[in-house]
Amino acid sequence: MKNLNLDYLESFAVVIDSGSFSAAAEQLQLTQPAVSLQVRQLERSLNATLIERVGRRARPTAAGAALLSHAHQINAAVSSAVDAVAQQTTGTAGRVRLGTGATACIFLLPPILRELRAAMPSLEITVTTGNTAEIARAVEDNTIDIALVTLPVSGRSFEVAPVMNDEFVLIAPREMKLPARITPEVLASRPVLLFEPGGNTRRTADEWLARGGVSLKPLMSLGSVEAIKEMVRAGLGCAVLPGMAVPAKPRQHDLIVRSLSPKLYRRLAVVIRRDKRLDRGLRQTLAALKALTAAKNDGR
Known part of the structure; x- marks a missing residue:
């Protein structure tokens, strides 16, 4: 691990996911030269070319694809390690800041939050209500971790998953x-x-x-x-x-x-930043909200 910088690895993965250094810089809230430098440093440390341009799109080389196949496992292992330390030092499962509309808060969330609390009694959950535009801005500003809102919602930094x-x-x-x-x-x-x-x-x-x-x-x-x-x-x-x-x-x-x-x-969707680090509590919350797809996707 001494030659593998996790921040550089994340920048590399976002470049491949977004298809360009400029789009990755926007998602990571860095300058494009900074992202390019991080990828070059990663390539130098691994002594391999990881990215090539095909037309206007950045694509992984064979070495880059091999690294990318391990990137999600590496991030999951790091998140798991951080969660384990947090539970030993603070006794908590983390904090989740959830945003949604008032109607969903009253009529949809209670059983979901009850199950989350049963699974993780020490999870701290805060719920903010507002319309889609207000909640989406809060997710963009990172004052809310995850949202359940009415479509449409847009943002290049968002992962949007329709659920019901x-x-x-x-x-x-x-x-x-x-x-x-x-x-x-x-x-x-x-x-x-x-x-x-x-x-x-x-x-x-x-x-x-x-x-x-x-x-x-x-x-x-x-x-x-x-x-x-x-x-x-x-x-x-x-x-x-x-x-x-x-x-x-x-x-x-x-x-x-x-x-x-x-x-x-109306169609409801889960919205989260693409670059959001998922700790244990947030992963569980995301999974619970996405599970609405199977339960509710046939309408009322």
């Missing part, structure tokens, strides 16, 4: 007369409550209405799904909400729950 579809539904007071099919035209003639503007959830609903030729001015715009449901229960109007927030069979018989026509979904 969440079907939107209409909820209405029991006394509201509704046709069998809930189309945008139906909502145009009724008082409607929507999420406040600015987030992907509201934008998804607005786009669905626009595709149906409806430009709707909602009776109210609120930032809380629970507040919206209470307003509907009070008879103020109907609302379009993510399905995860509404039981398929409400325990109280004061709400009508209907699918929309055409059906409408």
Whole structure:
């Protein structure tokens, strides 16, 4: 190990993954000359050429490919060693800073966090809520480790893994007369409550209405799904909400729950920085969130 600098190894792997020194420099938050120097130093220490240019793309040589095949194992072994030391010195499994929307925080995360706590009682978990843009900026700034947000989200430094579809539904007071099919035209003639503007959830609903030729001015715009449901229960109007927030069979018989026509979904994804070092707690959290794919990907 004396000739293998782990920082240089990471720079090499990111260059290959991104395809260029400039893209790697952006992800690593280094200058391009610094990344080039680290790769040259790594090549010098191993006495081998590791990268070659094919057109405009940086690709591994045979020696580089051989090293790359071991890089993930090396990083995993180092992370495991660091975790082991941390547990001996601090007695903790680490800290995870998770960001998500308020709806997912209330209706999706509790069982996931319960299982994580059962598996790692000493794991410190903090949860921040906000819209996709706010949470994505926090991941980019490294003030949040991992996010579960509504697509779309973009960023060259992000790894984005879609995990589930969440079907939107209409909820209405029991006394509201509704046709069998809930189309945008139906909502145009009724008082409607929507999420406040600015987030992907509201934008998804607005786009669905626009595709149906409806430009709707909602009776109210609120930032809380629970507040919206209470307003509907009070008879103020109907609302379009993510399905995860509404039981398929409400325990109280004061709400009508209907699918929309055409059906409408939002897609949730896990977002993390590509260069994020995964300690034990973060690895477990990432795996738990990605497991939503198998459990929820068929919609509601």
